Amino acid sequence: MVRVGILAGSGYIGGELLRLLLQHPGTEVSFATSRRYAGEYVFKVHPNLRGVTEMKFDVFDLSKHADKADIVFAALPHGESVNVVPQLVDAGIRVVDLSADFRLSDRAQYPLWYGYEHPHPDLLGKFVLSIPELNRDQVKGARLVASPGCMAITTILALAPLLRARSLGVDPAHVVVDAKVGSSGSGGRPSLATHFSERFGVVRPYKPAGHRHAAEIEQVLSSIAGTQVKVSMSAHGVNMVRGILSTSHLFASGEFKPVDLWRAYREAYAGSYFVRIVKDRQGPFRLPDPKLVVGSNFCDVGFEIEERTGRIVALGATDNLVKGAAGNAVQSMNLMMGFDEKTGLAMAPLHPV
């Protein structure tokens, strides 16, 4: 059994890591930390786990915890992970970090997007930004992994095949990403903005410009495209708890027909169980929709062509807490530790829900 530890287990991503890892056939959860809920039963914070575990939350203590885990999942906030994770690295522990602190390879991006100078720029080169469908082999060999942001991975998986296919002639300077996300993406801390009476029924453009996930998307897509990609991203909160739909609008100057796009997607994701290409002729389920992936590690991708305007619309849908966070982290761990990629993650989505 692989012994795993979870840092910041009381947030929504922490709870999802617990749900997945407690039910994973190859792992044993050695500890889950939480400053706020230290000493409390896990199920008091994550009521779904009542009857599932009698664990309590711990305060993190490297000297105590270092020996207890073969791998640690860090779900700490941005800016905090950057100070804690290096201690784990020094102690020789494998890490899957779910913050943004080790996602960007260029240290110069941190002041721009996150407002701090990275204190451990040497580590940036040692972390693999894990999107197994794009860099499975790299992840297999890694000891240190960063899992991308929920909107980033959803968008990247929808766009990668199109930016890789040079013949499409996608304009890299005008990639518009319009994302719609559920409330769980903004965490468990109550505020006026998340007060039910204020949050119910919204289509709230909470970050129309300057969203940080654009940095990750540009990093990965530029590398795939072989040219600098510029992402114009807007994020909206919608009336649901789980899920992301990322709608990308691309302008393309090449020849492109449906068959070309089909081929691009199929080649990209052959052998990738967790990416489903969803593009039927008709019916309400014919294109990606986050409703159809709830509770699963699937990322559904699909597309539409508008000849009149020279536009490709690329769609990606995930459960933001699973493939958008904890699920992708566990999938990465599976690869790192020699499990089959699907282990503990193959549950089908719930429908209807």
Added chain:
Amino acid sequence: MVRVGILAGSGYIGGELLRLLLQHPGTEVSFATSRRYAGEYVFKVHPNLRGVTEMKFDVFDLSKHADKADIVFAALPHGESVNVVPQLVDAGIRVVDLSADFRLSDRAQYPLWYGYEHPHPDLLGKFVLSIPELNRDQVKGARLVASPGCMAITTILALAPLLRARSLGVDPAHVVVDAKVGSSGSGGRPSLATHFSERFGVVRPYKPAGHRHAAEIEQVLSSIAGTQVKVSMSAHGVNMVRGILSTSHLFASGEFKPVDLWRAYREAYAGSYFVRIVKDRQGPFRLPDPKLVVGSNFCDVGFEIEERTGRIVALGATDNLVKGAAGNAVQSMNLMMGFDEKTGLAMAPLHPV
């Protein structure tokens, strides 16, 4: 591997049976029938199963299907199952029936509640109404099982300990059951009543009196109480897809303190993994709520005492498609076929969702 067949696999309960049985480690789904969608891929109807199965729906044909299944789950409508299931019985096939057609042991109830004379009253005595937490041993030995209605099982599990405990002095003639249910309980057929713009945001008292599940509840509780119990039931549709909260109001003349009720519930459900007693001192998760069981086979039960009015409020919460239907059916099958009760059913609920 146990070979299973599913009749009427295209409805919501059929879809949930497919989800559970396709992922069950001890079963193999031999066929799933649907008149309407015969020849279609299962995943076109149940989009969550895209990528999970390449099965297609079949038309039911006893001569073709009889040899292919060790056990059949029938999710046919009331009044239709009663004509199909006897053919399976005659063919010697084990059956878990999810309709109401074999739930009531007294044939005289069928004209009253369902408007038809039962054509096979001899079979009524051969079916076990399966609520494993109450009659596990009976189910283990059964070849023919009826799974109760979603509101029935949720209410029965909440009330059984109180009606068994004679010292509480519960008034059996004035048991009020006020149920709140999600839309999936009324199936997949579009109508004005289920049109999103009309159904969204309702608290609709769709069956304030005369709900059929009262018959099942009375049958089971009367047997437990040793006296005729009369259930005054009202059912309301609320703004969600999955889930039931059953709130029962009992008047009691005996001495009852929290400790007595705790004891009654604990004794009743010791060893029953799928019933969680939920009664904390504080917090939004302190009592049963269907939100906290979504996607799982749990039935959460809890209670509150109001001394001033001599009232006990008993609460039960389930995911109506899982413990309220397909999950309880699979749990019954596990017992019938010698599996551990939890096999294929132990997934934790999703939270938040």
Added chain:
Amino acid sequence: MVRVGILAGSGYIGGELLRLLLQHPGTEVSFATSRRYAGEYVFKVHPNLRGVTEMKFDVFDLSKHADKADIVFAALPHGESVNVVPQLVDAGIRVVDLSADFRLSDRAQYPLWYGYEHPHPDLLGKFVLSIPELNRDQVKGARLVASPGCMAITTILALAPLLRARSLGVDPAHVVVDAKVGSSGSGGRPSLATHFSERFGVVRPYKPAGHRHAAEIEQVLSSIAGTQVKVSMSAHGVNMVRGILSTSHLFASGEFKPVDLWRAYREAYAGSYFVRIVKDRQGPFRLPDPKLVVGSNFCDVGFEIEERTGRIVALGATDNLVKGAAGNAVQSMNLMMGFDEKTGLAMAPLHPV
């Protein structure tokens, strides 16, 4: 023009008073107070009023405000109103109080239900608990009015005709009230319980026993019935912002047929525009549902009979912020100040919404 003031104008009830009174053809809002938002534009707190008013919130100051209002609406919290309102009374200002502090006529009830000794018991006899449909003439002559709780008025209007009709033989000791309410009833203060991710999709039994509105209901119904009525009340939070459905379960020993109940309701509410009797033969709109009164001052009432169990189910539905609070308060003011009861309140509900 009647000059009105609003105390505690920044809460949801305060906002609704502002919405109604700013659009009322016979009133002019002189001031609206808020400690927390003093000096802020009203529309920053109530974004619906952007473009509607340029008012700012004031700190309450009797010396400054006494001369500016012919009548004051107090939407202060329970326990706070009781200290502020007497100052207005002393200053000779008419008051419509929306807290519970002047609703109960028996001072002995305050320690039991609200945990405090009433400091001004003499005032209790001077306030009229205003339900115009039941005591219109009293309200017309009043200078001091208390508006009932949202669940109270909804339940009382549904039950009053049945308790008045002695021939029905309603059992006054076993009146079960099962209420389902939207989030706005619990106000605008964020907490874990109201955090969107935790509150979305619930059917949460937040007060299964001991709800304070039972006291008001018992007071009014006992007076109507001419005997002590005992109310067994449970309150549930459901997945919506506005609205209440109150489902009452009565046991009755008399002769009662639909025609008798129709007569009781019709006689009770002839001439009462804001009570609609909703009881059609069929269709999704055949009984009261809070979805169908959103934004209006209507209280829909209806009923169903279950002969088998000797039960009458009585249903009431309101928009909790309108007829359940601010609307009833404005209706009361209309009567007190000589306006037609409907003035400024006759807007139809929104549908669908």
Added chain:
Amino acid sequence: MVRVGILAGSGYIGGELLRLLLQHPGTEVSFATSRRYAGEYVFKVHPNLRGVTEMKFDVFDLSKHADKADIVFAALPHGESVNVVPQLVDAGIRVVDLSADFRLSDRAQYPLWYGYEHPHPDLLGKFVLSIPELNRDQVKGARLVASPGCMAITTILALAPLLRARSLGVDPAHVVVDAKVGSSGSGGRPSLATHFSERFGVVRPYKPAGHRHAAEIEQVLSSIAGTQVKVSMSAHGVNMVRGILSTSHLFASGEFKPVDLWRAYREAYAGSYFVRIVKDRQGPFRLPDPKLVVGSNFCDVGFEIEERTGRIVALGATDNLVKGAAGNAVQSMNLMMGFDEKTGLAMAPLHPV
């Protein structure tokens, strides 16, 4: 009193016309037609109007109805209006048409977007596409008016100031419009796509390319910009009943600072009560959101600048049934008949809802 008639009064837009016109101080509704519900009470179809009107639906009959209305609102489906409205025109009756059949001035567009040759191209030049905030004077003098599509008007009002301001250098060939709409926009006809269990919780890209409202938007914006504008539009269904958020992404090559955009919007909408410029520094209400206009005729507009990518994000929010349809139609009627523009339309939005 202006006598009005309503064709196709049983749909959602028809219902909203009835709600507004029955409460309008200057109009009297002479008739409302519906083939399907002829002879039925209006309130059986629009349950919000119970108690508000005792009208019944009529079958349309020109000979009978021509004398009864000074103006007719036609809410017929596209392709049907085009055959009925010319009869009204011939009879000399003023018309506000809410279908698409008279919106496009270029007859060549009809085969492209709507699949039919326009049978009355001569009428196209006689109808004014009414957006009072942009062409108030034209509407004042008109006898024949077409009211734009819900997504069209919402988008046009958000974009018009930016396309008028030549100094911004907006790229007219790459205007991306990403719209999120509630279910009421797709009408009252049940289907699998609108079945509650399937529609709840979606972010469904139901028309990622080729949406017909693009034609209207291009027509108006091209005229304002003085050059051909190309609109790349995608429409998504989200989890609510009422409301639209239109997010437009523009690329601009000129100099633009917040102050320039503020000026453009202020100049455009000075004196237009129903357009609110929403752009605060902080808080959850700082930008347009359809939640904040529910039930009102407001169109909220706002913007954000992203210098890094040379992008302006322009936001528009309406209640699709009010400013997006019936409200704009009544506003147009007000102008045509000499009423103040706001008459019968000044109700504030509901909040929270």
